[in-house]
Amino acid sequence: MSRRIELRNVNVTRYITPLREGGSLPAVADADDGFKYVIKFKGAGHGVKALIAELIGGEIARVLGFKVPELVYAHLDEAFGRTEADEEIQDLLKGSQGLNLGLHFLTGAINFDPVVTTVDAQLASEIVWLDAFITNIDRTFRNTNMLIWNKEVWLIDHGAALYFHHSWIHWEKSAKTAFPFIKDHVLLPQASLLAEADHKLKQLLSPEVLQEIVNLIPTEWLTWEGTPETPEEIRNVYYKFLTTRLNHSHLFLKEAQHAREALI
Known part of the structure; x- marks a missing residue:
């Protein structure tokens, strides 16, 4: 369980x-x-x-x-x-x-530097897949948003993800985007196992797990000015966005694969 x-x-x-x-x-x-x-x-x-x-x-x-x-x-x-x-x-x-x-706060952690640290193909592919899934535009060479702590890679700063919610219209269309920004991902050159990552990670994100994560959003954060939806309706949009995106992972998987081919 x-x-x-x-x-x-x-x-x-x-x-x-x-x-x-x-x-x-x-x-x-x-x-x-x-x-x-x-x-x-x-x-x-x-x-x-x-x-x-x-x-x-x-x-x-x-x-x-x-x-x-x-x-x-x-x-x-x-x-x-x-x-x-x-x-x-x-x-x-x-x-x-x-x-x-x-x-x-990870005391003593240092910023991930792609010149100094090489990430293996599996981990790189899985991180690229994650960021394509959650539409995270902010894991680039300029701003890696990863730390090295106890000789392991830690992921931080996902506040730029899910950018569809800044316009809050046509979420269905946003959920099915290929996410072209993946071409700028800092780990894309190492991400040679994207299909394997897609197969593995999709199975870990059941609708129940995604619902449980969305339910963590406090009601206090869901009273938006100028938005007619109730907090529960807003939570439901996040849930539907994530489940729709997961069901169409082939779109952002292909985009990442093509972007990597163009890169190397």
């Missing part, structure tokens, strides 16, 4: 430092469980949609067997950040009161 997919709840107790590499200004912070987390704030650029993509992308990656830092629901008290001197950060914290998302 598979384990139930759940996220723990933590309270953010201390803001340590911003991570200015990304546009959304995440930060390293302490929580009341004694651990450090990289906090993704709902008050940042793409708001709760970036957190939803991070949550869904990260937990799908975990189910598929990839190394992903633990994700937690990170609560921000309304008094938090009042003493922060930086006005931009103070505004960000004020706009992020309530529920945010935290990724366990």
